[in-house]
Amino acid sequence: MQLLEISFSKEVSAMVSCGCLKDPFHYDSPKSIRFRSVGCVCAKWFIYVVIAIYICYTLIADKRYQEKEEVxxxxxxxxxxxxxxxxxxxxxxxxxxxxxxxxxxxxxxxxxxxxxxxQSRCPEAPFAKAICSTDKSCENGSAYVHSNGVQTGRCVQYNETLKTCEVTAWCPVPMExxxxxxxxxxxxxxxxxxxxxxxxxxxxxxxxxxxxxxxxxxxxxxxxxxxxxxxxxxxxxxxxxxxxxxxxxxxxxxxxxxxxxxxxxxxxxxxxxxxxxxxxxxxxxxxxxxxxxxxxxxxxxxxxxxxxxxxxxxxxxxxxxxxxxxxxKFRSVELFTFIGSTITYFGLAFTAIEILFSLYNCSGCWKIQFCDNIIRKKYETVLEPKQVMLVSYVDKPHVILIKRPLKTSLQDAEGSIFENHPVKFSDPCSFFTKEPNENHDTEESQLSCLMQSTRSPKCPKWCCCGQCNLTQKFHEQLCCRSTDGPCITTTYWFKKLVLSRETLNKALLYEDPFLDLQGDNTSNQLRHAAYKQYVHWRFGSFELEDRAVIPSCCRGVIRSTYPKADGNYTGFKIE
Missing domain, CATH: 2.60.490.10 (atp-gated p2x4 ion channel domain)
Incomplete structure (x- = not known):
């Protein structure tokens, strides 16, 4: 199967929403995107003026306010x-x-x-079938298209040099x-x-x-x-x-x-x-x-x-x-019909601007950040989830979309830009409360020990951070970086946002205030919460978050911090 990518305008999708069939008494208002652009505004008003002049001219010159009738x-x-x-x-x-x-x-x-x-007998006027030399050339009773009468079967003298068939007709026959x-x-x-x-x-x-x-x-x-x-x-x-x-x-x-x-x-x-x-x-x-x-x-x-x-x-x-x-003659119905039909012409301004944006979107010759932002806001891309994977590198500003099936490691697979990295945690400190210094120091010490114990002794070729684990599955062969450099797991924010038990407890209790965090399943709950925290941090929250792939290095640190009892992990569901 191929990737199904269908772009819908937010305006159109709101108008054809299935909800209007369920509730006939609700009103759907189209969504618009407002942005400042001198060029677009000038183009819009230029088209508006041209259309207004055309409508006024047609209304007056052609008298479109009148009912017409043929004479x-x-x-x-x-x-x-x-x-x-x-x-x-x-x-x-x-x-x-x-x-x-x-x-x-x-x-x-x-x-x-x-x-x-x-009416008598006389020579026929000369034409091809009337010219003769003997009586045998004339057929009694015959008449041709160019004849003036009916032939008698005789060949008679027409003038001194020419003979023609005799006919019964109005004589003398007219000359050509x-x-x-x-x-x-x-x-x-x-x-x-x-x-x-x-x-x-x-x-x-x-x-x-x-x-x-x-x-x-x-x-x-x-x-x-x-x-x-x-x-x-x-x-x-x-x-x-x-x-x-x-x-x-x-x-x-x-x-x-x-x-x-x-x-x-x-x-x-x-x-x-x-x-x-x-x-x-x-x-x-x-x-x-x-x-x-x-x-x-x-x-x-x-x-x-x-x-x-x-x-x-x-x-x-x-x-x-x-x-x-x-x-x-003037008829109010004709006037209102003409005005109603021409109002739609003003939509040509929006159509012309949309065509320009579409041409820009299809063209790869040049890129304008302003236009890219407008197109990103205007269109939403609907994807077939089972056919894609999303990757985020710490050294690249974009979320990368990679199509299945894979023929090489996910790290080396070619992809396309899906969207810019969204800023989900605008105030990361809001996830934590002030704790006593001793607790803070203790937690830092525990995390440092965990980090030291999870370093991989044998780094795979596709790894760029030195912390990834060897795996045979292509879709799990992913590093947090696209070029050589320090691993994201060594950063302060990875520890605070992804590994910190305090942060994970608050995230779990935020979703379920009555959740029991002291049971036997606590490690599994914390591990899954850590996965989600990483996805929200690096990818943002969107409908395809379950297609986001967590790098091998990050996945190994999270599993070693919050292990599973039997050590049997499901991993990314490729389906």
Whole structure:
């Protein structure tokens, strides 16, 4: 198994505590860490100011305090203008052809006419499958996609150099010609169109139209001088769409007339007027076949009763009217919802600072004592107890964490810093009471003798203090020092805090005031109390104190001072 190390924020752990399920009527308040840092405070307030400016701008510019609704629209158009071309007068009934699509109208700008067509037999227009040399090349009754009629099975002369299959069709068949240049109805540039647009906002029960009550019927739209006039000159529309009318008129095109309604229906700042925009939809540079055309015919009877027609291939401009927009009106619910949702943005300041601390914690390039202290206070590390051992050297300022399993002596095993040495006994003298000098001297004499009698004659290689005992178990091969020097057992405070019977008696009675310290088990109780005193002294009091390993030298002195009757000691439980 691997070591499980999960860092939890104290704030989060308090909020998800299981206690809240047991007692639904108690309140959990998150824990915060307060520290002085000019950089963090400046970063926090900078982010606060940016967020506040953003919220105010969005609230005012986008009117986030309003309830919004999409516009519902209806459009009617009326085209006016007369042109003279091809020896005839073209009026509205001739060139303004109703479109089947919604909110669109078509104006013819160019035309190819095939006059006096009657149903009979005639040569097919030349295309790949209609060109022939003999009757065998023509199939009776066949018709192709590009055919103008049904083949009769005969191959006839089309002109002096070419033969084509004969067809039953409206004859003569139309020729595949390019549209005339310049356009036949190029004067349609001066035609005008009146656009009547009614919009409705059902949620607010409000209706408005683009024609005002004081409408001047002689006006013409101009983006600067008359931006609200609903009468548009076709040439001006093409110019606003950045197109040349004479060029577009040859093959036609598709132009969008955009009407945008952004209505503020609040009484104190009412505004609801259309904004017009224009652009080309068929994109002459981005479409393989730009332009717009279709065919239609006009029929009439001849004197002999036969039906005759004139076929028109009409090129022109299709105008699509696109209406969109929203209406908004103040609603307190929308305002409170917006404010409530944006308050959470202020948490970005804390998130940004926390990310910086996390990046610092993950980086090993530099170390700052101030940041280390904050991270140590902020996070608690939860460990799997059975997989770790904690070691404290008298010549190092840190508690060392070593992971299992061991492949060498605990003294030589590599570990990581767990935490700084905690100061548990801020006033060590408080553990003792004034005793007569003779008692003090007697106790000192006894401890000195014990110290002299516990020196190890054969010191192991891993021992640095000269007081450790030889052992075969890796996890017991630990010295009180990491480098050569005097043993901690020779110090005054080890004697007073760990070995002193008076101190141990007080520690035991502190935990159990009625404990019998005169029984047969007294030595075992004092030995265990000495172990605990050493752990609290060198490691501090924390949830993993049972994983703290007592050095061999200290363990030997404690056992010789307070021995076990049978001499069989359990030792550190490695499990």
């Amino acid at each position: 519902t629209s209806s459009v009617r158009t009326s085209v006016k203008g007369v042109a003279h071309a091809v020896s005839r007068i073209w009026d509205t009934a001739e060139y303004a052809i109703p479109m089947q699509s919604r909110d669109s109208f078509f104006v013819m700008t160019n035309v190819i006419q095939t006059e006096n067509q009657i 010609e390019t549209p005339p240049v310049p356009a036949v109805l190029r004067s349609s540039e001066d035609f005008t169109v009146l656009i009547k647009n009614n919009v409705h906002f059902p949620k607010f029960n409000y209706t408005v139209q683009n024609i005002s009550p004081n409408f001047n019927s002689s006006c013409t739209f101009n983006k600067i001088t008359s931006p609200l006039c609903p009468i548009f000159r076709l040439g001006d529309i093409l110019q606003e769409a950045k197109e040349n009318f004479s060029e577009v008129a040859v093959k036609g095109g598709v132009i969008a007339i955009e009407i945008k309604w952004d209505c503020n229906l609040d009484s104190w700042s009412y505004y609801c007027s259309p904004e017009y925009g224009f652009r080309r939809l068929d994109g002459k540079t981005r479409t393989q076949y730009p332009g717009f055309s279709y065919r239609f015919a006009r029929y009439y009877k001849r004197e002999n009763g036969k039906e005759q027609r004139t076929l028109f291939r009409a090129y022109g401009i299709r105008f699509d009217i696109l209406v969109f927009g929203t209406g908004g």
